[in-house]
Amino acid sequence: MTAPRRIAVVGAGAAGLHTAEALRRAGYDGRLTLVGDEEEPPYDRPPLSKHLLSGQWQPDRLTLRDPRALDELRLDLRLGVRARRLDRRARTVHLADGREVPCDAVVIATGVRPRRLPGAGTPGDGTPPAGAHVLRTLADALALRADLCEGPRAGGRLLVVGGGLLGAEAAATAVGIGAEVTWLVSTDTPLAAVLGTETAALLTGLHRGHGVRIHRGTATGLLSRGGRATGVRLADGTDLAADTVLTAIGSEPATEWLADSGLGLDGGVVCDARCAAGPGVWAAGDAACWPDPRTGRHRRLEQRTNATEQALHVARNLLAGPDGTTEVYTPVPYLWTDQYGLRVQAFGSPGAADRFEPVDGSPEEHRFAAACVRDGRVVGAVGIASARALRGLRAQVAAHAPWPPEPA
Amino acid sequence: MLVHIDQDKCCGAGHCVVAAPEVFDQRDEDGIVLLLDARPPADLHQAVQDAAAVCPAAAIRLDLA
Structure with a gap:
């Protein structure tokens, strides 16, 4: 297969935008269509329940890229229109306005919708x-x-x-x-x-x-x-x-439009470890479901950082082509939440742990970083107001390192 | 290259520090980004571009002039 000349990214949230941006950054100069069902240009969702709901921020602060930066991506930008169907044989995305987007490769980034x-x-x-x-x-x-x-x-x-x-x-x-x-x-x-x-x-x-x-x-x-x-x-x-x-x-993957595409849709768009859902079809963000190499089980991550990281990963693998070197996606999940003036940050899966091992501070002080350990392995890390100590645990989460740490 | 950060947008993921520790750090109390070098030397430009690209909050802006 020759290098793609027409790429359609369906979904204009963080995952879609970052995919498009990464494709351009890697030198892709073919046609790049970005389809989004909302009218707004790509914006950031995490502030919706925080600064926007509180009234501290106006909507324009959520914009992910200013108009000039968007222009520089030279997008065929289709906002306010939903994708209705993917015809993989004809390599065409059908839009709800009746128009068709022919493409050599498609990236599914349609996210989720609330239950x-x-x-x-x-x-x-x-x-x-x-x-x-x-x-x-x-x-x-x-x-x-x-x-x-x-x-x-x-x-x-x-x-x-x-x-x-x-x-x-x-x-x-x-x-x-x-x-x-x-x-x-x-x-x-x-x-x-x-x-x-x-x-x-x-x-x-x-x-x-x-x-x-x-x-x-x-x-x-x-x-x-x-x-x-x-x-x-x-x-x-x-x-x-x-x-x-x-x-x-909770939410459900917004994948109805793929119902007759022949793609696996089981708790998300089912992908392989490289985030490919089929030949020339990729998925990134909240809707993508891929096998976690640590467990072999398919998982989906509704996390803002995952949208970015998976998008960059998909862009790289897409451009590598079928004979190129593609990489397995092995993120270290990260999330944060702001409540009552405190910011909680977490890597991995703190909720899966059976032991909580503070390495700095304590919950009583509202300042701590802790390793979250299950069966003697670090499966997560969580902290408040201790960013450096928490970041120090990231590598152990990534490696599922033994706890207590082995002496160097 | 001129690096701008938006501390209000920063979500404290620390990806920038992993990508370019010479240029970015985090405040300990909330993980918010700190800019160590607004005009990084050329050999760090690629790392800084990576940091800007992976920032989940789009809190890093680069003037490439």
Whole structure:
């Protein structure tokens, strides 16, 4: 196969943008189409639940590249249009506006969309009631902020459904701008599965200390009356009332458009270890699912840093061609979360550990770096306000190094 | 090459420090990027470009003039 002359990158979030940028940076000068279903040029999502929801930042601060930098990429930029279908035989991406994008190679970077509760409507299938929110796009965040700060529900009761990082950040931000917040979670220590028990307990205590009411239960459906959300029903049959409901119960890969493509779609776009989903088809970002070389199991990472790293990786492998030297993707997962003025940073999988070994500070001081150890190996690292010590643990996470460290 | 950093955008991943430790460091309290050398020598330019490319927050901007 000759080098590609027409590349389509589907999805104009961080993964799509970084793929396009890396292709140009590596010298690719053929046609480069970037398709995105949102109207906005590529923007950064992590601030949506933090600085944007709080009102500290205006939307333009989220822009990932200014217009000049975007121009320099010489993109065939198709914004505000969804990809509808991938025809691999004809090597064509079909767009919802009826247009077709012929391509020698395609990069799938369509990300995820939030799960909704029954009763909340789904995109293209019923309108959600007023006051019922999810938080994935800029439009989502602005709508939630408007409900919390303006109009009839301002300063009212916000119910955050879901004990993950997004729910935690939204609860922390919302209480900071004057909402009365209830956080509905399914476990005693939300975030333990992500950050480990020690860090999760610290954050749970901070939520309580700032006035967030933590309610244990499982939502089974959204309640509404007269087209307006009124709360949720719980599995135990009781109801929780609210003026505004944010559903943050995880996401699903946005891969419907690939249904008849013949690609493997099992918990994401199924890729090989190089992030190839098939000949001339690659995937990067939240939608990509690839075998972790350490475990052999396919995994998907909904993390901002992964979007960038996987995009750079895919661009490199794509340009290497079928006979070139391609590389296996072995990231060291990194995530951060900002809550109540603290920044928690983590490498690997702190939630998978059975031992918590501080190497600096302690959770009580709200300043620590700790190795997270399982079966005598470092599987993660987590810290607050101890960036250098934490970074020092990164190599041990990458290597799944033994703990305690072997004497040099 | 002139290096600009945006500390408000920085998410503290530290990828830049891994890529170009001569040019970038992190504040200990929150991991925010510190610029050690705004005009790095030519032999570091590739490393600095790598750092800018891998920054997940797009917090590093380069003037290549």
